[in-house]
Amino acid sequence: MIAAPTTAPTAVHDAPASQQPLLEVRNLKTYFPVKRGLLRRTVGQVEAVNDVSFTIGQQETLGLVGESGCGKSTVGRTLLRLIPASDGEVIFDGRNVFDANRAEMKKLRRQMQIIFQDPVGSLNPRMTVARIIGEPIHVHGLASGSELEDRVASLLKRVGLHADHGHRYPHEFSGGQRQRIGIARALALEPRFIVCDEPVSALDVSIQSAILNLLNDLQDEFGLSYLFIAHNLAVVEHFCDRVAVMYLGKIVELADRDTLYRNPLHPYTKALLSAAPTPDPNTKRQRIMLEGDVPSPIRLFHGDAVKAHSGEPAVREEKGVTYISRESLLDRPPLKEVPGEPGHFVSTHTFDN
Template identity: 55%
Template sequence: MKQPLVEVKQLKKYFPIKKGIFNRTVNHVKAVDGIDFTIYKGETLGLVGESGCGKSTTGRTILQLLPPTEGEVLYEGKNLVGMPKRELRKLRKDLQIVFQDPYASLDPRLTVGEVIAEPLEIYNLLPKKEREKRVDELLEVVGLNSYHAKRYAHEFSGGQRQRIGIARALALQPKLIVADEPVSALDVSIQSQVINLLQDLQEQYSLTYLFIAHDLSVVKHISDRVGVMYLGRMVELADKDELYDNPLHPYTKSLLSAVPIPNPLVKRERIVLQGDVPSPANPPSGCTFHPRCSACMDICRTQRPVFQEINGHYVACHLYN
């Protein structure tokens, strides 16, 4: 039986909108609006959706880089939300992140060796000489050379910088890595190299990934299960083959219809959504997808659909009630 590593329960993250000379809160941006899912040990859970749907906020809220507004994040049974800082700091070794922009996430004043060694220094894990040896090992593991440790981030290409970011995330031997769109800023040829590297590292170090992306073909390649988010809510979650072969939610069907097929003789019917994505500061009532859904019913406008299981396939849609 699969063991859960992280359990997310009714997680919410609202950002206040403030106006006026008294800086009063007049509204909230509902970036994450009550989502539930589990990440099992050793798996890769892909998280997809349009820009602004709350994917990155979900990842950062799980790691407590952003404090949740409501909900629970259980890591190995321990609730990270509201945990005392001293206890949380001990667990941070197990929870790491690879950011989307590899250049912005690396300190330009430090050499690559200092960047990778910094987590080891903060936790006082190894003597200085052993730290240097560990840095050289990590650089070799991610496909770089030990002499790169003396260089600075601006001397590397985008793909190399992302490898450095991955090496830094591995320094503390984590159990969970949140990969926040780690290949979206890279060339297509480099994307495949980084994806293959992440898969090799997962096997080598028994890692668990939350892989956030908007490229559905990349997500299918690396993920075991895939969750689909829309406007801060999870609308579908299933094994990757089940989701891609048998999508249930109209939004998922639309996303998959846009994935290119590498065969000019095969044509796929494109499902074009009407209108724009509503504002997360003023989401529609009921099902937030109903203004753009061709299968919209009266109940969709007033009642929020329950995120329910149908033969191991989770979906939030009134069509399946």
């Protein structure tokens, strides 16, 4: 058993400017109040995001994975200030996003955009596609008149649609086409960073690959950086450079893609990977099951709704299947770097050989 004193990854402040990450998230927390009673008094809080830190480099894609409700989408929306943060910092290109005033935030929004999960709900049904894509361009005063129309037509063509599609409404398109419209809207302001909030989860498998190829081509063409939020580990493996695994509001493992899939160390990561389907039916994989209900992230001011488990994860074997208690995974110490694997961080007290 080898102790690993190295602490969690943080921003490298003394690195040369060329090596500085484009985005730094430091100890991010997002809590929502729990109100009860006739007077709607606050009696607790939902700890949706609890002390999350990571960085994203220039033209890098960081995958953020985990089960539904673990806080992935809340992270993406909080760092864009679509949801207010409870604590922490988000540094974009050397500027603190949370300290920006209204005028500064308007400038930052040109460089930080989002592609939403639902291609139906994210598009205004009463606006034509041309108006949807052209609205941010008009609001930021980048173009008007015929120049605006030309820019919208160019964006539509770039995402694989026709210029005359701009005269139609969102309900006239398929799910994949709607997502292309959402991508065009995100590109309208020529951003440097895009939060991809499960952009292919609502699409057919045959359409997913086309959208992912489009995002990959756009990254190469415009030098984009992505925070790619997903629960499909097969998609993440082929699309992302590094992967962060979230469990109940915290990151429990962070590594580059190849390292994480070759040598997952946290029990939760192992369970997620064991559940991912493989293309080869003859491949035998050790099945790891998470046992019990997903714990509640609610913390009451007078007694916790969630109590952390102390000690090692509760593991049992039965008929060739490994069962891990979800309650035993609530003890999530700070990330530590794995000995001999630079850049591989795991939430653990020690490492077993």
